[in-house]
Amino acid sequence: MAKAKNNSALDSVQILKTYKMYIGGNFPRTESGRYYSPQVNGKSIANICRASPKDMRNAVVAARSAQPPWASRTAYNRSQILYRIAEMLQGRSEQFVAELQIQGLKTQDARIQVQATIDRMIYYSGWCDKFQQLFSSVNPVASSHFNFSVLEPTGVVVLLASQTSPLLGLANAIAPIIASGNTCVAIANEDQPLSAITFCEVLQTSDLPPGVVNVLTGKLDELMTHAAKHLDVNAIAADQIGTPNLEAVRADAAGNLKRIADLQIDWSDDNQAQNPYLIEKFCEVKTTWHPIEQISSSGSGY
Amino acid sequence: MPHPQSFTCSSPPVDQVGVIERAKRFQTRSVKTQSKMQGLRMILSMIDLTTLEGMDTPGKVKQLCFKAQHLHDSTAGLPTVAAICVYPNFVALAKRALGDSKIKVASVATAFPSGNTSLEIKLDDVRMAVDQGADEIDMVISRGKFHAGEFGYVYDEIAEVKNACGPSRLKVILETGELGTFDNVRKASDIAIAAGGDFIKTSTGKIKPAATMPVTLVMLEAIRDHYFKTGEMVGMKPAGGISNAKLALQYLIMVQETLGDSWLDNHWFRFGASSLANDVLMQIVKQNTGAYQSADYFSID
Known part of the structure; x- marks a missing residue:
C-alpha cells in the first residue's frame, strides 16, 4: 500500500475555503450570492463574500440594536471583554500567523503583526474605564451652576478598514471604537480579508455581545457610498482609503452630518497606534448644567 | 343556520409539512422598484395601527390617531392607515380624534385578551364599544372551551x-399560538367563518408565537374553501410579530397567490401592527432618496 504523501485530506484536495461574513453574532453568507477570490502571486487564496448594500443595511440594524446595551455595560465589563479578546487571540496566534502567510506576509512579519494585535487589545482594554476621567471636565461658569462635560459614545461607527494591515489594522481600529460603547460595522481589507473573518471567530467566543462588531467583506467603493449616505450610521472611520474616496465619502455624508474620522496611522508604530485620543474621536461631548444653591457662606456650593 | 358540529367534522386535515414548505416559497420572491413601492403603499393602507397596553393613556391614543392621519408628512402622496385598534374605553376618544378622516376605529372586546368571562359580560363589552362608535370589533374566541x-x-x-x-x-x-396544531387552527377558522365572522385574525399579540406565515396560510385556505363553496368573501388579519416591510410584502404575495387580487384591499386584508408602519415608511423614503433611513427621523410609535 502506497504511503500517503499528505497527512491531511484538506491538503491533498485543493478546495478553497469559503469565508462568510459576521453580522449580529452570526456568520451568514451574503444575501446577494456574489463571491470573489482574492489572489496572491496569481493564485486564488479563498472564496470571499462580496457584500451587497443590503448586507450593509442588515449589519447596521444589528449594530444599532446592540449599541444601547453595549454602552450601558459598565466600563469595567467592556474592559474585561477586550482583555478576553486578547486572550483568545493569544490562544489562536499560530492560526493567525499561518493565515497571514497565505495572504502573502513573511513569517516574521506575520508573527510581529499577531503579537502587536494582542498587545493593542490589552492596551485599549485598559483604557475602557480610564478615558472618561481623562477627557471629562468640571467647567467654571459665572453662575450658580455645577457644569460638567462628559463623553458619550457616538453610536454606530462604520470602519473602512486598512488596506495594508489585514489583521492589526482592523483590530487596532475596532478596539478604540468599541471601548467607549460604540458598535462597529467594519468593511474588511478587500484583497486580504481572511484574517478579518477569523478575527470574528475570536470575537464570537470572547463574550462580546452579538452585533457590537460586524464585519463585511467586498468591494470598498461599492459599500462606502451606502455607508456614508446611511442615516443610521453616526460616524465613519476611514483608514487611508485615498483622497478621491475620502472626498466622495465626505460628500455623501454631508447630507446627514456624519462624523468622519480620517485615520492616518501607521499601525505598526506603537506611538501612533496606542493613543486614547482614538477613543475620544468616536465620542460626543455632553455638557450638563446643574443648578446649585449656596449652602455655605464660606464659598463651596457642593 | 346549520349545526356547528357539521362544520367541525368537515374541516379537512392540514398537511403540516406541505403548509410550511409552501409558506417558505413565498419568502423567496424578489419584489423590486415599482412593484415594491406599490406594495409598500398598499401595506400602509392595510395597517390597523394598534395600541393595546395596560398603560395606554388618552394622550397615547390621541398621538396614535394623529400618526394614523399623518404618517410621514414630508413624503407626499402616502395613504392613511386603515384603522386604529384600541381598548373599548378609548373608542369615543379615538373617534373624536380621527374626525372625518375615514380611518376606522376598531376595538378589542369580549374580555380581551384571555376571553375568560361570562357571555353576558362579553356582550356588554361589545355593546359598549359599538355604542361609542366602533366600526369594527375584534373579539377573542374561548380557547379553553375549544380545547375542551x-x-x-x-x-x-x-x-x-x-x-x-x-x-x-x-x-x-x-x-393561534394557543391552539397548538394547524388542524385546530383550521377547525377554529371554519367555526369562526360559519358563525358569521367578517374577518378571521391570528392573534392578540400577547402570546408568542403570534402571526406566522404558515398559520396565516392555513387560515387563508379556510377562507378560500369557504369562498369556493359559498361565493362569500371573508377578511383576514394577521397580527403580532410582523414588524418589517419585507415580511409584510411576503404576506401580500401569499394573499395574492392564495386568494387572488380581490383580497388585496383593506376591506379584506389587514395587518395588526404598531412598529410595521415606521419600517415601511423608512423603506419608502429609502426608495425615494437612495439613502438608508434611521428611526431617529420618524415619529415614535
Whole structure:
C-alpha cells in the first residue's frame, strides 16, 4: 500500500475555503450570492463574500440594536471583554500567523503583526474605564451652576478598514471604537480579508455581545457610498482609503452630518497606534448644567 | 343556520409539512422598484395601527390617531392607515380624534385578551364599544372551551357577538399560538367563518408565537374553501410579530397567490401592527432618496 504523501485530506484536495461574513453574532453568507477570490502571486487564496448594500443595511440594524446595551455595560465589563479578546487571540496566534502567510506576509512579519494585535487589545482594554476621567471636565461658569462635560459614545461607527494591515489594522481600529460603547460595522481589507473573518471567530467566543462588531467583506467603493449616505450610521472611520474616496465619502455624508474620522496611522508604530485620543474621536461631548444653591457662606456650593 | 358540529367534522386535515414548505416559497420572491413601492403603499393602507397596553393613556391614543392621519408628512402622496385598534374605553376618544378622516376605529372586546368571562359580560363589552362608535370589533374566541371540545359553545358565542355588533364588522381572533396544531387552527377558522365572522385574525399579540406565515396560510385556505363553496368573501388579519416591510410584502404575495387580487384591499386584508408602519415608511423614503433611513427621523410609535 502506497504511503500517503499528505497527512491531511484538506491538503491533498485543493478546495478553497469559503469565508462568510459576521453580522449580529452570526456568520451568514451574503444575501446577494456574489463571491470573489482574492489572489496572491496569481493564485486564488479563498472564496470571499462580496457584500451587497443590503448586507450593509442588515449589519447596521444589528449594530444599532446592540449599541444601547453595549454602552450601558459598565466600563469595567467592556474592559474585561477586550482583555478576553486578547486572550483568545493569544490562544489562536499560530492560526493567525499561518493565515497571514497565505495572504502573502513573511513569517516574521506575520508573527510581529499577531503579537502587536494582542498587545493593542490589552492596551485599549485598559483604557475602557480610564478615558472618561481623562477627557471629562468640571467647567467654571459665572453662575450658580455645577457644569460638567462628559463623553458619550457616538453610536454606530462604520470602519473602512486598512488596506495594508489585514489583521492589526482592523483590530487596532475596532478596539478604540468599541471601548467607549460604540458598535462597529467594519468593511474588511478587500484583497486580504481572511484574517478579518477569523478575527470574528475570536470575537464570537470572547463574550462580546452579538452585533457590537460586524464585519463585511467586498468591494470598498461599492459599500462606502451606502455607508456614508446611511442615516443610521453616526460616524465613519476611514483608514487611508485615498483622497478621491475620502472626498466622495465626505460628500455623501454631508447630507446627514456624519462624523468622519480620517485615520492616518501607521499601525505598526506603537506611538501612533496606542493613543486614547482614538477613543475620544468616536465620542460626543455632553455638557450638563446643574443648578446649585449656596449652602455655605464660606464659598463651596457642593 | 346549520349545526356547528357539521362544520367541525368537515374541516379537512392540514398537511403540516406541505403548509410550511409552501409558506417558505413565498419568502423567496424578489419584489423590486415599482412593484415594491406599490406594495409598500398598499401595506400602509392595510395597517390597523394598534395600541393595546395596560398603560395606554388618552394622550397615547390621541398621538396614535394623529400618526394614523399623518404618517410621514414630508413624503407626499402616502395613504392613511386603515384603522386604529384600541381598548373599548378609548373608542369615543379615538373617534373624536380621527374626525372625518375615514380611518376606522376598531376595538378589542369580549374580555380581551384571555376571553375568560361570562357571555353576558362579553356582550356588554361589545355593546359598549359599538355604542361609542366602533366600526369594527375584534373579539377573542374561548380557547379553553375549544380545547375542551365544546365547539358548539365557541360557535354560539361568536354568533351572539356578531349579533351584538350590529352594523360593525366583526374580526374573530383565534389566538393561534394557543391552539397548538394547524388542524385546530383550521377547525377554529371554519367555526369562526360559519358563525358569521367578517374577518378571521391570528392573534392578540400577547402570546408568542403570534402571526406566522404558515398559520396565516392555513387560515387563508379556510377562507378560500369557504369562498369556493359559498361565493362569500371573508377578511383576514394577521397580527403580532410582523414588524418589517419585507415580511409584510411576503404576506401580500401569499394573499395574492392564495386568494387572488380581490383580497388585496383593506376591506379584506389587514395587518395588526404598531412598529410595521415606521419600517415601511423608512423603506419608502429609502426608495425615494437612495439613502438608508434611521428611526431617529420618524415619529415614535
